[in-house]
Amino acid sequence: MVPALSTVPFDPLSRLHLQPWSALAGLGPVAADAIAQVLAGSAAERVLDRTLRDRRSLTREQRLALKEAVFNVGLWRRRLGFLLGREDAAPLFLLHALMHGLAGVPAVESAALAGLGDGAPPPLVSAPPPTLALRASLPDWLADHFAREFGPEADDFCAHLNVPGPITLRANVLRTSREALAERLRSEGVETRPGPWSPLALHIEGPRPNLYGLRSLQEGLFEVQDEGSQLLGLLVEARPGETVLDLCAGAGGKTLQLGADMKDSGRLLAYDPDPERLDRLLQRSSRAHLTRVQVLRSLPESLDADRVLVDAPCSELGSLRRGPDQRFRIQPEVLTRFPALQQDILQRGARLVRPGGRLVYATCTVNRAENEDVVAAFLASRPDFRLVRPGAGWLSDACLRDGFLFVAPHRHGTDAFFAAVLERTAG
Ligand SMILES: C[S@@+](CC[C@H](N)C(=O)[O-])C[C@H]1O[C@@H](n2cnc3c(N)ncnc32)[C@H](O)[C@@H]1O
Known part of the structure; x- marks a missing residue:
């Protein structure tokens, strides 16, 4: 069973009404310059950092207003283009459409704050956006993808991608x-x-x-770790004294969690092909008071691990709410780039699990080709593994879909994550 969806549609625009837009007075050109950089493909977070670093005298409210302006024009650009009747509108017009059309600032005040000058503010389209892509401000291909993945829940899911997640x-x-x-x-x-x-x-x-x-x-x-991401680490159910391999360890988000579950005992091995991430993992391990993490710069030929976690590289569509402009910096081929690699990593993980041991396959994406299909192909090739109920005895049924863990912002308030718990038959 999954949590019932609210009958009141979630409104991702309501938070825009609460922002201190009047603090943008005199800052329209600064905002427009930063917005232009984001529209040209620079990451909003970095552009904002640079913009604020160069202007240390700004007040707290001015900084907040600039952030909201840059992030939200970056995010809502398609819907703003629809409001203005053209997708290629200049940053100042987009900023006006954001404040007036989406945040409810009166037209004349909004135009002045955006720095549009004294002329009449441009009229905005009053009809509701006719497509999911325009409503949720997504590239067409991505809106189509979410419509296929979620069916009638797609609008609600996409609306939740348009508000920042909790810390x-x-x-x-x-x-x-x-x-x-x-x-x-x-x-x-x-x-x-x-x-x-x-x-x-x-x-x-x-x-x-x-x-x-x-x-x-x-x-x-x-x-700092999203609640859904914590569930992935918990599904490993690592115990003190065991041998546990984190096969896509990255900078160690889950490794640290596994080490704590193991009470800093046994063997905790962390592999990732990216050496810089492994270096960060070691620093974080020492801050977390973990003494037994062993970083692997290459994978062993054999290992009778009790548990292996494959937190696979993926298209990361489940965490789009963390970066307002990320959706416009990815291409449709991201949907097909990963399954072969994921299959390969999962097979390698399987070879390192002992009979009777556990293999957890996880992603932070919403794409059946990277999730259910990868697991189905794996199970077809390895009849000595079987799918087991994730988190038996502790994980709510509300976090399950068709025998897998599946959580998402509109149902759970988390980023979206998928996981399969696989056990190798004993003997
Ligand atoms: C989702 S991230 C892992 C995040 C990490 N587990 C955490 O909790 O912070 C996926 C990781 O897979 C790594 N990766 C890429 N190709 C890989 C491969 N062939 N084998 C193992 N890991 C790989 C990437 O470098 C990246 O760090």
């Missing part, structure tokens, strides 16, 4: 508990609430604090 922390259970961490954070001025799905998750309440200035982070009491 979520994972308690490092080697050092603390979720409850003790919440108390500690409160003493540092940060309010949190527990996540509903992962027993390790705390969501930050209110505006984003400077996490990197917190003593609790420096002491390794938590990591």
Whole structure:
């Protein structure tokens, strides 16, 4: 069973009405310059960093207004083009369409804030956008893809991609508990609430604090990690004393979690072809007080691992809400780029699991070709593996779809993740 969807449609525009747009006064050209860079393909986050770094005298409200302007024109560009009646409208017009058409700022005030001069503000189309791609401001190919994946839920899913996700922390259970961490954070001025799905998750309440200035982070009491991502690590069910391999370890988000579950005992091996990510993993391990992580620069020929996690490289469509402009920087071929590689990595992982051991295959994407189809092809080639219920005894049925873990922002408030738990038959 999955959580019932609300009968009141989710409105991703409502947060736009709450932003301090009047603080943009005099900053229209600055915003327009940054927006032009984002529309030309530069990552919004980086453009904003550069823009703010060069203007240290701006107030907090001005910085926030600039951020919202740059991110939201980057995000809503297709819908704004529809409102203006042309997809190639100049940044100042897009900014006006954002503030007036989507955020409800009166037309004359919006035009002045955007720096459009004294002429009459351009008229905006009043009809509702006729397609999912225009409503949710997605490239056509991506809207079509989500329509195929989600059917009648596609609009709701896409609406949830258009608001930033929460900031979520994972308690490092080697050092603390979720409850003790919440108390500690409160003493540092940060309010949190527990996540509903992962027993390790705390969501930050209110505006984003400077996490990197917190003593609790420096002491390794938590990591920033989406609640859905925490579920992937939990599905491994790593235990103290075992041999566990994190086969696509990256900078170690899940490795650290596995190490805490293993109470820093046994053998925890982390492999990734990217050496820089592995270096970061080692630094993070020491902050988390993990002493037994062993980084592998190449994969062993054999290993009787109790558990192997394949947190596979993928098209990452499940985390699009984390980057407002990311959807416009990917191409349709991303949908077909990964399955062969994923299959190959999964097969390699399977060879390193002992009989009776567990293999977890996971992605952060919404694409059956990278998810269910990869697992089906794997099972057809390896009859000694079987699919088991993810998280038996602790994971809510609401996080399951057809025997797999599947969570998504419109149903769970997490980024979208998929996982299959596979067990190798004993003997
Ligand atoms: C989804 S990311 C892993 C994230 C990481 N597990 C975490 O929790 O932070 C996928 C990783 O797979 C790695 N990768 C790419 N090709 C690979 C391969 N052939 N074998 C193993 N890992 C690979 C990438 O370098 C990337 O770090």
